[in-house]
Amino acid sequence: MRPGLFPFTAAVVLACCGTTAGAGNPSRPSGYVSEVLENGLAVSILPDPTSPIVATQVWYHVGSAHEEAGSRGLAHLFEHLMFGETKHRPKEEYSRFHTRHGGDENAFTTTDETVYVSEIGPESHSRVLAMEADRMVSLVLKEENLENEKKIVTEELRVRTENDPYSRVLVAAQKALLGKHPYAYDPSGSKKDVAAATVASCRRFYEAYYHPNRAHLVIVGPVDAEATLDEVRRLFGPIPAGGQEPPEIPPLHTWTYPEEIDLSEDLPPVETAILGFPLPPPDSEDADALDVLAQMLAGGSVDLFREEHVRVRHRAIEAGTEFLDLRRGGGIVFYAVSLPYRRKTTAFADMMETREELSRLRWLTDERLESARRAVLRQELGDLIFSADRADAVGRARWWLGDDGRAFDRAERIRAVTREQVAAAYGRYVGSRRPIRLYVRPEKVPLLVRLFGWLYPLGSR
Amino acid sequence: MRSLHGTIAAAMLLLGGSCALGAASLEPPFAVQTWSVDEGTLGVLVEDHRTPLVTVRLEFPVGVWSPWARRSHAEEAFEIGLHDSAGALRARADALAAGLSLGMGVREARLAASCLEEDLPAVLELVRDVLDNRDLDRRELKRWRKESEISWESSQKDPSFRGNQAEARALFERDDPRRIPWEKPDRVETRTERLVMARDAIVRLPGRVIAFAGDLTREEAERAATGLLPRPAPLSPEDLGPVFRKVTSAGSRVHEVAERITRLTQVYFSLGRDSLPLGSPDYPAFVIADHVLGGHFYSRLTVALRHEGGETYGAGTSDYEDVVTGPYSLFTFTRRENAAATEAKLREALRLFHERGITEEERSDAIGSLRGRRLFDRQAAAQILGRFLWERRMGLPRGFSDEVVERASRLTLEEINRFIGRFYDPREFFLIRVEPPPGP
Secondary structure: OOOOHHHHHHHHHHHHHOOOOOOOOOOOOOOOEEEEOOOOOEEEEEEOOOOOOEEEEEEEOOOHHHOOOOOOOHHHHHHHHOOOOEOOOOOOHHHHHHHHOOOEEEEEEOOOOEEEEEEEOHHHHHHHHHHHHHHHHOEOOOHHHHHHHHHHHHHHHHHHHHOOHHHHHHHHHHHHHHOOOHHHOOOOOOHHHHHHOOHHHHHHHHHHHOOHHHEEEEEEEOOOHHHHHHHHHHHHOOOOOOOOOOOOOOOHHHOOOOOEEEEEEOOOOOEEEEEEEEEOOOOOOOHHHHHHHHHHHHOOOOOHHHHHHHHHOOOOOEEEEEEEEEOOEEEEEEEEEEOOOOOHHHHHHHHHHHHHHHHOOOOOOHHHHHHHHHHHHHHHHHHOOOHHHHHHHHHHHHHHHOOHHHHOOHHHHHHOOOHHHHHHHHHHHHHOOOOEEEEEEEOOOOHHHHHHHHHHHHHHO | OOOHHHHHHHHHHHHHOOOOOOOOOOOOOOOEEEEEEEOOEEEEEEEOOOOOEEEEEEEEOOOOOOHHHHHHOHHHHHHHHHOEOOOHHHHHHHHOOOEEEEEEOOOOEEEEEEEEHHHHHHHHHHHHHHHOOOOEOHHHHHHHHHHHHHHHHHHOOOHHHHHHHHHHHHHOOOOOHHHHHHOOOOOOOOOHHHHHHHHHHHHOOOOEEEEEEEOOOHHHHHHHHOOOOOOOOOOOOOOOOOOOOOOOOOOOOOOEEEEEOOOOOEEEEEEEEEOOOOOOOOHHHHHHHHHHHHOOOOOHHHHHHHHOOOOOOOEEEEOOOOOOOOEEEEEEEEEHHHHHHHHHHHHHHHHHHHHHOOOHHHHHHHHHHHHHHHHHHHOOHHHHHHHHHHHHHHOOOOOHHHHHHHHHHOOOHHHHHHHHHHHOOHHHOEEEEEEOOOOO
């Protein structure tokens, strides 16, 4: 690095920028603008003249978890319909405009939100804003288009879940574990419910959730923040507020789960034992300590559960740790894969012993804590490069954490986490908790594996 | 050590500043600098001082296509380097908060590392030790062997894998390297002394690259590259380079192949042929034609198969993008009961495209799209470096990717349509169908 360049340049930038909307909060980048329009639309603009691409995201705060029984898949189906005709534009204009100018456009529906994303060069950006405003209020819902999109999303459901044995087992596990919780359903929904959707039910969904006061517009890239904000006010300001609050989703860590679930699927001849530990929502007071815990357990080259279970104790062919992250909670999952000769009770008992070993917290040293903080810093710095990544972080921070400013202070929050907080979080959610157990078996096991699979651990030592 | 808060806040200020640091431009914002580290090693740097991060890429000119690599088990020899029997190297990577990975592509063995700029010296020390690791973890290799067997079984239930496999088998002879990714892998070698020998040979191959992108100067990069690797060997093994067989001719190829996977609720189609190599004089015309046929959300194929009748969720084209010929295909999938109608529509889309070519509006839109898309590759220094390394690996001139777009934009509609008349002749294509077994 050129000596002194970085702080110097930062100081120059500060001096050049003068007073900005973001200047009052030291963690918010200079030039950052965040405003809620009178109609309730939240707007965040982060100018970055060093990026060649403008990323625009519209976060509608409704996802599959807000659907009612009998309409599973409606949020995702509606996402498709948003690319349809409006009162002012033909169906294909939004996509064709992006293609013609070398841009990218897409959308995704999760359990918690539906997000429309655009990336395009700065000279084409204002047209994107006009089209986003247009479809927020002027979408035309027609029978013919709905019937076509119903076929398309059903094909999507088939390709993503029905025809992939791993997805099939995940969807089945989600349903079996979560029961009546709104997160029990995959966003692609059910074929039956998708088939039952009507223009009237889609219109009700649009009227309920697609309003400025249920949305967040995020723009990151080489734009003039003030001029862009004026443009946003002009285009989106006249759209009336309305709609309804989606139903509240219960947090995952206080939900009641079955103790154990068994599943079988058309998988290769290995059995997978899983221990799951629910976690609180990302805006909880333990969230930062859990963030560090995730980094320390499995964020780098060494996965501590795998290290102990596979390398030290030779209890499985493969093992590891996964973290699930949703708006109303998440989970830590330890998994272990073995050939189908071992009894389920033995597999779980072995995993519990490994959990006990981790619970001694020998891994929780000052040095490792510092390394975890630095790893988070590296990730944060890496995410600064791409406009789309930063737009995503801002949108997520507002909807998941209640404050878009928290997109910018993760490293600072992580820095404040202590060893004691990490230990307490581990104890509260993993060490002292009875895990949810899930066991997945292959439907068919070759005779040779069944008879001689027990020899594998001997050979692998 | 620099304060975390200070570092990230400064980086955000720098990236987010509203003063004019330079308008977005089509010109690459990061220049590629090269120098000779020694007689067998190229040094490369793409500077980017916006954030205190450095990416390191080491590339060695051998990949899984190489007969020598296969004979020497070079893939596992190279990739196991991060695993010593005590797990100490991985622990060091984590202590440095560095991302570190080793892998082998079809043409290259590569080591990638990313770290905070201030940790670069320690990370390079680690890289040196990884490439010189003599205590390879034999137990890990045994697990890799088992995993490889399980992954192969798993791939046989994946319609996309099976389609690619059938395509490669239709186009290439059994011993052609282009079939390797789709055939049952060789058993993982666990004799560590053999692997150490192979790895040592890889690291010393002449024609290697030490590359950096990010927050370091040319002087720092040159210093970092010096002595990082052992002296290169004077010569490469004789059978290092891949030997490609002739692609089967359209006349001798099968016209239809059906692969069966139980429980599928859809049928997956691929209308395939041999691809156009990147160096072909027709490649610029191909780029336009391919974009119009299957390269975007309102391409000919998505309109015919998705937007008009809801036959599918996905339809498009897939190109090999290599200087040697590989498979090129038009693909889609649909529900089982709709298979015949969709196959007919797919064939009809190809027939019409071949017969009528593209319109002036389609040509103009394609050029706008291809030119605009170049901005996406200019967001990060690591992307510029990645493009440079790819062009070098392929033996293409620097700036090839941009040049193709410019050459394409100079072609007339007639020239493009003449190419379409030659390349998209339906008689050149064969059909792969991955489907459930017959019966209810």
